[in-house]
Amino acid sequence: MQEIKTTQLVKQYKNLTAVDKLGLEIRQGELFSLLGVNGAGKTTVIKMLSCLTKPTSGDAIVGGYSITNEPVQVKRLIGVSPQETAVAPNLSVKENLELICGIHG
Numbered sequence: 001m002q003e004i005k006t007t008q009l010v011k012q013y014k015n016l017t018a019v020d021k022l023g024l025e026i027r028q029g030e031l032f033s034l035l036g037v038n039g040a041g042k043t044t045v046i047k048m049l050s051c052l053t054k055p056t057s058g059d060a061i062v063g064g065y066s067i068t069n070e071p072v073q074v075k076r077l078i079g080v081s082p083q084e085t086a087v088a089p090n091l092s093v094k095e096n097l098e099l100i101c102g103i104h105g
Contacts (some may be wrong), residue, residue: 002061003048004061004063005025005028006018006060007023008021009055010056011044017065018041050074050078050080051067055067062077
């Protein structure tokens with residue numbers, strides 16, 4: 001069973017195509033790494049899969065749910081930890097997680 005499957009996933013910003021017809025299958029239990037140079041679209045893919053940004057076209061299924069039609073269910077299954085500084089640097093890790101969970105439901 002695929003835990004993540006993308007079908008012709010595209011993200012465009014004005015005249016820039018950040019992700020172009022991505023086709024990807026990641027099976028349950030599989031170890032996977034998303035590699036590429038700066039600007040290759042890695043962050044954009046993660047943002048689409050975690051429903052933080054909508055694809056221009058195409059779709060992805062995450063844990064059996066569509067990122068375009070069932071984003072609430074997808075958000076309940078996954079979490080993303082950005083490399084940037086914590087949302088609230090004066091809070092503990094636990095407090096930051098609780099804050100983010102409260103924002104995303």
